[in-house]
Amino acid sequence: MTLLAVSDLTKRYRRGGKTIAAVDGVSFAVEPGETLALAGPSGSGKSTIARLVLRLIEPDAGNIQFEGDDFLTLNGAALRARRAHLQMVFQDPLAAFNPRATVARVLDDPLRIHAIASRAERPARIAALLERVGLTADLAPRAIHEISGGQRQRVAIARAIATNPSLIVLDEAVSALDVSVRGQILELLLDLQARERIAYLFISHDLGVVRAIAHRVVLLDAGRIAESGDARAVIDAPQSAIGKALVAAAPRLNRSSRQVP
Amino acid sequence: MTAQAEIRDLSVHYRRDGAEVTALDSISLDVVAGERLAIIGESGSGKSTLALAIAGLLPGSAKVEGRIGWQFQAPRSFPPPSVLPDISPARGEIGNTAIGSSTSKIGEGRDESVISPLAGEMSGRTEGGVTERRTSAIGGPRQPLPGRDIGFVFQDPSASLDPVMAVGKQIAEVAHTHLGLDWPQAYARAKHLLERVRLPDPASAIRAFPHQLSGGQKQRVAIAAAIAAEPKLLIADEATSALDTIVQAEIVALIRQLVIEDGMTLLFISHDIALAAELAERIAVFRYGGLVEIGATAQIVNAPRQDYTRALLDAHLGLDASPLLRRTPA
Amino acid sequence: MSPLNRLLRRPEAVAGAFILAVLFAMALSASLLFPSDPQAIAGPALLPSFQDWSLPLGTDRLGRDVLAELFHGARTSLAVGLAAATAALFIGAVVGTLAGFAGGLVDEVLMRITDAFQTVPSFLLALAFVSVVGPSLGIVVAAIALGAWTGPARVARAEVLSIRERDYVAGARVIGMHPMAIAFREVLPNALPPVLALSSVIVAAAILTEAALSFLGLGDPNRVTWGGMIAEGRTVLRTAPFLSIVPGIALVLTVLGIYLAGEGVVETTAVRRSLS
Numbered sequence: 001m002t003l004l005a006v007s008d009l010t011k012r013y014r015r016g017g018k019t020i021a022a023v024d025g026v027s028f029a030v031e032p033g034e035t036l037a038l039a040g041p042s043g044s045g046k047s048t049i050a051r052l053v054l055r056l057i058e059p060d061a062g063n064i065q066f067e068g069d070d071f072l073t074l075n076g077a078a079l080r081a082r083r084a085h086l087q088m089v090f091q092d093p094l095a096a097f098n099p100r101a102t103v104a105r106v107l108d109d110p111l112r113i114h115a116i117a118s119r120a121e122r123p124a125r126i127a128a129l130l131e132r133v134g135l136t137a138d139l140a141p142r143a144i145h146e147i148s149g150g151q152r153q154r155v156a157i158a159r160a161i162a163t164n165p166s167l168i169v170l171d172e173a174v175s176a177l178d179v180s181v182r183g184q185i186l187e188l189l190l191d192l193q194a195r196e197r198i199a200y201l202f203i204s205h206d207l208g209v210v211r212a213i214a215h216r217v218v219l220l221d222a223g224r225i226a227e228s229g230d231a232r233a234v235i236d237a238p239q240s241a242i243g244k245a246l247v248a249a250a251p252r253l254n255r256s257s258r259q260v261p
Numbered sequence: 262m263t264a265q266a267e268i269r270d271l272s273v274h275y276r277r278d279g280a281e282v283t284a285l286d287s288i289s290l291d292v293v294a295g296e297r298l299a300i301i302g303e304s305g306s307g308k309s310t311l312a313l314a315i316a317g318l319l320p321g322s323a324k325v326e327g328r329i330g331w332q333f334q335a336p337r338s339f340p341p342p343s344v345l346p347d348i349s350p351a352r353g354e355i356g357n358t359a360i361g362s363s364t365s366k367i368g369e370g371r372d373e374s375v376i377s378p379l380a381g382e383m384s385g386r387t388e389g390g391v392t393e394r395r396t397s398a399i400g401g402p403r404q405p406l407p408g409r410d411i412g413f414v415f416q417d418p419s420a421s422l423d424p425v426m427a428v429g430k431q432i433a434e435v436a437h438t439h440l441g442l443d444w445p446q447a448y449a450r451a452k453h454l455l456e457r458v459r460l461p462d463p464a465s466a467i468r469a470f471p472h473q474l475s476g477g478q479k480q481r482v483a484i485a486a487a488i489a490a491e492p493k494l495l496i497a498d499e500a501t502s503a504l505d506t507i508v509q510a511e512i513v514a515l516i517r518q519l520v521i522e523d524g525m526t527l528l529f530i531s532h533d534i535a536l537a538a539e540l541a542e543r544i545a546v547f548r549y550g551g552l553v554e555i556g557a558t559a560q561i562v563n564a565p566r567q568d569y570t571r572a573l574l575d576a577h578l579g580l581d582a583s584p585l586l587r588r589t590p591a
Numbered sequence: 592m593s594p595l596n597r598l599l600r601r602p603e604a605v606a607g608a609f610i611l612a613v614l615f616a617m618a619l620s621a622s623l624l625f626p627s628d629p630q631a632i633a634g635p636a637l638l639p640s641f642q643d644w645s646l647p648l649g650t651d652r653l654g655r656d657v658l659a660e661l662f663h664g665a666r667t668s669l670a671v672g673l674a675a676a677t678a679a680l681f682i683g684a685v686v687g688t689l690a691g692f693a694g695g696l697v698d699e700v701l702m703r704i705t706d707a708f709q710t711v712p713s714f715l716l717a718l719a720f721v722s723v724v725g726p727s728l729g730i731v732v733a734a735i736a737l738g739a740w741t742g743p744a745r746v747a748r749a750e751v752l753s754i755r756e757r758d759y760v761a762g763a764r765v766i767g768m769h770p771m772a773i774a775f776r777e778v779l780p781n782a783l784p785p786v787l788a789l790s791s792v793i794v795a796a797a798i799l800t801e802a803a804l805s806f807l808g809l810g811d812p813n814r815v816t817w818g819g820m821i822a823e824g825r826t827v828l829r830t831a832p833f834l835s836i837v838p839g840i841a842l843v844l845t846v847l848g849i850y851l852a853g854e855g856v857v858e859t860t861a862v863r864r865s866l867s
Binding site: 035041042149178179180182183186187190205206207208209211212213214215232235236245246247248249250251252253254255256 | 303304476504505506507508509510511532533534535536538539562563572573574576577578579580581582584585586
């Protein structure tokens, strides 16, 4: 069964009397356990799609089917309950948390809201979550602003997996990280996917990262789909103008003596 | 080869919540006149602090030790720098100071009494050396003037441009202030510069305000303002990091072209080793406030001497990297 | 360096804190030092200050001890000032948060109500309210709060409008948090600092409003107030000016002290924020 099916999704903005379609009739599907990347230059609509899929903003037209249900007709308590299955990780892990929060509180919230664990069980659950993302339980009482950027993004992933979601939207989730940390976070995401069959909607402007971890890719340009298909096939031989431009613009190292891993 | 700037034993400390944090720890390197030098490193490596220190833009609260010798007037020849140009003992004598031994490193708490406002002035210590902040002991007889001798392009053009001033005026102001042009001449120069940075329709763009431009266009304007006074040294501090890949490639190409045409020295600060390798002739790798290694781009990319450099190269996910995803048959 | 140390480095803040400390000491020690009813007759009428050391500041027209009245008056002023400001900040923060966070019709309705309150001069509003409902301490507090909550509401709304666009609010929605919990647990605490910065001005204004109401005879008749003392002294202003001057100086010093201390706190927190 298709996990997420988006069809003819459209979102328009009015700016200075003109109506601009940020997302214009976009359709795609995500299967359970797969990574679909949405890639494109800035202004291509990829982050708007992420927010539409999460119902953080409402579309002007189109359909979103999630886990077989019409996701756009869910409201109130039913929507909040279903959100347990559809999580998100933001680009800037510092902005994604309440500046007053501690690690424990960040992880306690989803467990409490979705009644996943009783008050007495929650500290143990929080410790287990931290270990699942490669952190130690002694991090729990620390304030979010005290820990490193890489640790913060791991906490963000821990929060996202706390409710056992079937799909996580990763909105430029590794773009703000140092390259050494980025590799570790990508490994963690792949590891979680392999173990728990979580699907990812991976939003990125970086084709190198997309090629490294996505199964399929949708290339967007000005709110429309330019091309889509197997991530490696599309990026290795792009057909669309924007695909060719993105590939041409990617910085290359041209190392003559590659290290063999 | 002439050194544009000779950096010797440069240390920069910030005070944060009563503790002293070392942002740069005893850095020595030469910036060669006319070269394109990339400074790369991850967050906390001190690369931006180095850029600010060279441009003289550090906040007043920063404690600076060591020297930067400038060469902005009559060229004076130096022996060609070795691959690691900081190990020339003859030059080391000129302004040697005891650095590092008496200041704490990141994370150590400090006694409140040590950090008096005078600490910056008293950092000369006892070993007979003279500590001056940005002296011109070597070569150039005068201090560089930010904006005049050094152009600086920041990461976020929306923050570095004045939101309520037309972009033409912002560029013309630099030319008016530093080159002594009258306003009509300064505006003519602004228009010419907007053409050079290939802003579409420069005649009308000169009256545009920053919010009317895209991110890439704003960065073009910021570059035009940075080079308006014909500086000898252009510093680009993560100037393309806020832009998407396509615009980034355009801005890098523009910087390369302008630097070559005007014979400027370029200091390109970046976290992206691949981007740096495409633009720079030499690369300096920084980590934790220290210089890991410096060398020609081909040497750094193909034969790095340090494990950290190799790790950075391996972490780069290019379009030819082997995918991390091991596919299971569907 | 602790925030307290930083605060104590500012001379104006130290002066303000000192005045406030004296004021609190007066209010707290009033019933210890002057256990008898301050409105009872203590000696001959209109005794000048510094004549009889058992009545150091002298007596008023009815022979009441001015010093005792001053101490008990400090109590009323502080109680009314703090209670009214707390009420105003609370109402303002809640209204502002709801308006800013909910947006749309809720925002429109709440902000038009705020406009309506703001267009009526707050003193006139308090005057009308007390004359209709009748003077008592609680009513005076309510009357003052009624005219003072609009400022905090506007500041809170402006702050909430910017905070609700932040990623962490989106993050709270994504994990399924209830909108009310988001508004009051996630947004409001982070919107509070600029609202609280208003508190010194509001406390000072509330103390002045209370004094003015008492001056006009609309204060709680069962309590000594500085405003009431000034009004009392007014009738004998030529013969015994100290009866008006003493509570007048107390009032000026109090407002000045609150303002200076408040300003000092705002400045030090502003410095700390800009450092971090």
